[in-house]
Amino acid sequence: MTGLSPQQLIDLTYIVAAVLFILSLKWLSSPVTARHGVLAGEIGAALAVGATLFNPELVQYRWIVIALIIGAGIGVPLGMVHMTAVPQRTALSHAFGALSATMIGIAEYYVRAPQVTKFGMVEIGLEVIIGSLTFTGSLIAAGKLQEILPQRPITYRGQNIVSLSVLGTAVVLALILVIHPAYMKLFPAMVGVALFFGVLLVTPIGGADMPTVISLLNSYAGLSAALLGFVLNSKVLVVAGALDGSSGFILSVIMCKAMNRSFTNVLFGAFGQEQVAAAGHVEARPVHSATADEAAAILAAANKVVIVPGYGMAVAQAQHKVRELYDALAKRGIDVKFGIHPVAGRMPGHMNVLLAEADIPYDKLLDMDVVNGEFPQTDVALVIGANDVTNPAARNETGSPIYGMPILDVDKARTVMVIKRSMSPGFAGIDNPLYYLDRTLMLFGDAKAFVGDIVRELGGTHQ
Amino acid sequence: MPSDFISNLFVFILAGFVGFEVIKRVSPLLHTPLMSLTNALDAIVVVAAIIIAGRHETMLSTVLGIIAVGASFSNMVGGFLITDRMLRMFKTGKSKKS
Numbered sequence: 001m002t003g004l005s006p007q008q009l010i011d012l013t014y015i016v017a018a019v020l021f022i023l024s025l026k027w028l029s030s031p032v033t034a035r036h037g038v039l040a041g042e043i044g045a046a047l048a049v050g051a052t053l054f055n056p057e058l059v060q061y062r063w064i065v066i067a068l069i070i071g072a073g074i075g076v077p078l079g080m081v082h083m084t085a086v087p088q089r090t091a092l093s094h095a096f097g098a099l100s101a102t103m104i105g106i107a108e109y110y111v112r113a114p115q116v117t118k119f120g121m122v123e124i125g126l127e128v129i130i131g132s133l134t135f136t137g138s139l140i141a142a143g144k145l146q147e148i149l150p151q152r153p154i155t156y157r158g159q160n161i162v163s164l165s166v167l168g169t170a171v172v173l174a175l176i177l178v179i180h181p182a183y184m185k186l187f188p189a190m191v192g193v194a195l196f197f198g199v200l201l202v203t204p205i206g207g208a209d210m211p212t213v214i215s216l217l218n219s220y221a222g223l224s225a226a227l228l229g230f231v232l233n234s235k236v237l238v239v240a241g242a243l244d245g246s247s248g249f250i251l252s253v254i255m256c257k258a259m260n261r262s263f264t265n266v267l268f269g270a271f272g273q274e275q276v277a278a279a280g281h282v283e284a285r286p287v288h289s290a291t292a293d294e295a296a297a298i299l300a301a302a303n304k305v306v307i308v309p310g311y312g313m314a315v316a317q318a319q320h321k322v323r324e325l326y327d328a329l330a331k332r333g334i335d336v337k338f339g340i341h342p343v344a345g346r347m348p349g350h351m352n353v354l355l356a357e358a359d360i361p362y363d364k365l366l367d368m369d370v371v372n373g374e375f376p377q378t379d380v381a382l383v384i385g386a387n388d389v390t391n392p393a394a395r396n397e398t399g400s401p402i403y404g405m406p407i408l409d410v411d412k413a414r415t416v417m418v419i420k421r422s423m424s425p426g427f428a429g430i431d432n433p434l435y436y437l438d439r440t441l442m443l444f445g446d447a448k449a450f451v452g453d454i455v456r457e458l459g460g461t462h463q
Numbered sequence: 464m465p466s467d468f469i470s471n472l473f474v475f476i477l478a479g480f481v482g483f484e485v486i487k488r489v490s491p492l493l494h495t496p497l498m499s500l501t502n503a504l505d506a507i508v509v510v511a512a513i514i515i516a517g518r519h520e521t522m523l524s525t526v527l528g529i530i531a532v533g534a535s536f537s538n539m540v541g542g543f544l545i546t547d548r549m550l551r552m553f554k555t556g557k558s559k560k561s
Contacts, residue, residue, distance in 0.1 A: 014510075017507070018478075021504050021507075022478075022481055022482075022485060024500065024504065025482070025485045025486055025489070025497075025500070025501070025504075026485045026488075028489050028493060028496065028497055028500060029485070029488040029489050029490065030490065031490070031492065031493060031550070031553040031555075034493060034496065034550045034553070035547060035550045035551070037500065038500065038543055038546050038547045038550060041500060041503060041504055041543060042543050044504075045503070045504070045506070045507060045539055045543070048507055048510050049509060049510060049513070049539075052510040052513050052514065053513065055513075055514055055517070057514060057517070057518050058513070058514065058517030058518065059517065059518065059519050060516075060517055060519045060525075061517065063516060063525065063529050064513055064516050064517050064529070064532060066529075067512075067516065067529045067530075067532035067533040067536070068532060068533075068536050070533045070537075071509075071532060071533040071534070071535070071536025071537040071539075071540065072536060072537070072540045073537075074533070074537035074541070075536065075537035075538065075539065075540030075541035075542075075544070076540060076541065076544065077541075078537060078541035078545070079540060079541035079542070079543070079544025079545040079548070080544065080545075080548075081545070083549070083552075086495060086499075086545070086549075089541075089545065090495075090498055090499060090502065093499070093502045093538050093541065093542060094502065096534040096535065096537060096538045097502060097505050097506060097508070097534075097535065097538050099530070099531070099534045100506075100508050100509070100512055100530075100531040100532075100534040100535035100538070101508050101531075103512070103527040103528070103530050103531040103534070104508065104511050104512055104515055104527070104528065104531045106527055107515045107523065107524035107527035107528055107531075108515065108524075110521065110523050110524060111515075111520050111521060111524050117465075119464065119465055119468065123468075214498075215498075218498055218501065218502070221502070221505060222501065222505055225505050225507075225508050226475055228508060228511060229471060229475075230468065230471045230472075230475075232511050232514075233467045233471065234510070234511055235470075235471065235474050236507060236510065237507060237508055237510075237511060238471050238474045238475045238478065239474060239478040240504050240505055240507040240508075241475075241505065242474075242475050242476075242478035242479040242482055243478060243481075243482040243486075243501060243504060243505075244501040244502070244504060244505035245479070245482075246479050246482035246483045246486060247482060247486045247497060247498070247501040248498075248501070250483065250486050250487055251494060251497070251498065254491075254494075340491075342491060347494075347495060347498065348491070348494035348495060348497075348498065349491060349492065349493060349494030349495035349496070349497070349498075350495060352491075352492045352493070352494070352495065352553075353495045353496070353549055353552070356549070356552040356553045356554070357552050359552075359554070361554055361555050361556035362492055362553045362554065362555060363555050363556060364556070365492060367491050
């Protein structure tokens with residue numbers, strides 16, 4: 001073999017990195033091998049970054065090193081956030097990824113312009129539009145998740161027409177730039193309009209739809225990286241972007257299916273509005289409520305308990321108390337499992353991470369399909385901070401806005417207990433017939449405090 | 464249509480297929496770590512950022528490149544870190560007691 005040029009050596013390293021990235025995701029398929037996956041990804045990334053630093057085209061290093069140090073300085077605290085902050089951290093990292101891809105696309109444009117080929121301009125235009133809208137959209141999502149911005153959907157009449165015409169404007173500006181490369185002044189306008197569209201895209205979307213939106217933004221962030229790979233003719237970016245994009249896409253599809261909605265319905269459906277009408281005729285019906293000691297007595301007499309956590313558990317930070325409840329029940333020989341709906345929480349897998357953080361063994365965390373087969377043999381289903389995902393109206397009320405959405409069949413358990421602050425309807429504003437069943441006991445109070453009270457009662461009767 | 468585009472499209476479609484096949488096997492249990500890991504892998508755009516910044520072609524391209532290096536490297540470091548922290552928490556009943 002004759003000598004390899006430095007560029008060829010770098011490219012070979014990139015191939016190794018791309019293979020390691022694929023292995024990384026492959027090993028993530030099971031919790032047993034998942035940490036090897038992280039290591040493979042880290043090695044791949046380190047090789048690729050290390051090799052790039054030997055690129056003969058580089059003429060200055062000082063600012064690169066400073067930027068890498070600052071990046072690590074921001075990255076470490078973002079990697080150390082509390083588990084309850086993971087959804088907003090994830091949204092923020094979509095924003096950073098999109099920001100990076102957008103900055104590079106813009107830089108590349110100004111290096112080439114006005115001598116951009118028509119085809120090159122198509123690629124850059126698409127890349128920069130998707131990157132920009134992902135950047136601002138993710139920032140808005142992060143703001144909503146951090147509750148800096150209101151979580152409820154913000155809607156107004158004619159919203160979709162306004163949003164779509166803004167996106168249309170960005171596309172038209174890009175097309176003009178393709179046809180007339182000399183109109184360079186239109187480029188910043190295109191970027192600005194695309195950034196604005198990102199804000200319009202996510203502002204109307206409510207907190208309960210965040211799992212889908214965060215997955216879609218993940219997919220866009222991957223797509224913008226892959227498109228950047230097209231612009232720069234960099235295969236490693238194309239591969240990494242395609243992997244990230246397909247991951248986000250798969251998750252979006254899973255989330256949409258779990259809500260029985262389409263992408264367009266999530267993005268343009270303005271979920272909040274339909275429900276206002278549906279919530280209008282809520283009549284006051286009697287419910288059965290119970291105290292902590294009554295709940296503890298029923299749980300103590302059970303053989304099989306399924307706990308169904310939702311966003312309310314995350315808000316109340318009740319996962320550690322839930323762990324104590326799990327321990328107290330398991331000590332009595334009661335079979336305790338957790339039923340997890342795909343859209344419970346604010347991002348895919350949110351509940352699993354919180355429960356794992358509280359040291360609950362992951363083999364007790366069951367998917368919707370598995371756990372639904374177990375409810376008929378379950379003595380007590382304990383719902384903590386979940387609402388719409390347990391609403392039987394989704395199964396049998398054709399008029400309900402959530403009709404058709406797959407739910408956790410908690411109403412098939414012998415006794416249902418629901419920890420809830422009050423009877424006010426849940427996030428989506430839909431009344432839940434589950435609460436009025438004879439077998440349902442409402443446990444009114446803060447999730448963390450109430451679970452703590454049950455644990456105390458269980459401990460007291462035990463000793 | 465430039466030939467680079469065709470070869471990139473080739474890679475994109477194959478990588479998309481591999482991604483689809485591999486990722487659909489990921490347990491729903493690990494969907495949050497999946498998202499943070501793919502974020503970290505996606506941060507490989509840092510290599511393009513390093514080149515744009517290091518070529519020092521124009522002041523603008525260098526400044527934008529440096530911002531991009533910082534933004535993507537923070538994703539890379541933070542993404543791997545939090546993914547590993549999350550995965551360390553996933554234990555079975557047996558390993559928990561040990």
